[in-house]
Amino acid sequence: MESGDRMMKVLDHIDEFLVTLRDKEGIYKVKSPQDLLDGVTIDSIEYNFKEMNFFNNKLSILLPKEFHQMDERRAKEKYSSEQRPSVIWTNADNTIDFTLNLTNQALRTSQLALLRATLQDAICKVSPATMIFEDGRIETENQVIEFFDFKSFALDGLVYNVMFITPVAGKGLIGTFNCPFVRFDDWKPVVLQVMYSVKESLNGR
Numbered sequence: 001m002e003s004g005d006r007m008m009k010v011l012d013h014i015d016e017f018l019v020t021l022r023d024k025e026g027i028y029k030v031k032s033p034q035d036l037l038d039g040v041t042i043d044s045i046e047y048n049f050k051e052m053n054f055f056n057n058k059l060s061i062l063l064p065k066e067f068h069q070m071d072e073r074r075a076k077e078k079y080s081s082e083q084r085p086s087v088i089w090t091n092a093d094n095t096i097d098f099t100l101n102l103t104n105q106a107l108r109t110s111q112l113a114l115l116r117a118t119l120q121d122a123i124c125k126v127s128p129a130t131m132i133f134e135d136g137r138i139e140t141e142n143q144v145i146e147f148f149d150f151k152s153f154a155l156d157g158l159v160y161n162v163m164f165i166t167p168v169a170g171k172g173l174i175g176t177f178n179c180p181f182v183r184f185d186d187w188k189p190v191v192l193q194v195m196y197s198v199k200e201s202l203n204g205r
Helices: 003-011 014-019 072-078 109-126 181-197
Strands: 040-042 045-047 049-054 059-064 087-090 097-106 131-139 144-154 157-168 171-180
Touching: 040 181, 059 097, 059 181, 072 087, 109 131, 109 144, 109 157, 131 181, 144 181, 157 181, 171 181
Parallel strands: none
Antiparallel strands: 040 045, 049 059, 087 097, 097 171, 131 144, 144 157, 157 171
């Protein structure tokens, strides 16, 4: 089973997690990251980020212009669940992905910490070999985001993953990132900056 499949197996039940939440305040914070708009070079490849809008302009996020929406055939192979994310923004060889999925379930900021912990536990139960590194909270003027990152195992090697959650238009947004684990140190600070760029667009309401 690929790492994406394991994550999708957990996300298949995201509505159940959201429905059964109880209020609990989060306690984690991370520092404000630097601006991505000047571009980032990783492994001799330059990535230029731009603001993109999704879900009828409800969500704004900075993503690499060099990436593209994964084609349906490859998406079905990598994320076999029928509940695969609607946005799978991937690099040229489909080895590095940002995914976004706006659920139909209501989510409040006060529920974020508990949902993050629930997803964390669920992923570890699906794949006990998973290694959690860090969990945290990003607070900006516009958004509150809970996240955690972890190492998982796939048929073709180790995978570095980040999962983040935030309310958008009153609903639960689930975002993920994954790449080969050897690129972990390069991509983690970039993904933190990407999460920091997430904001709900008032124009999309």
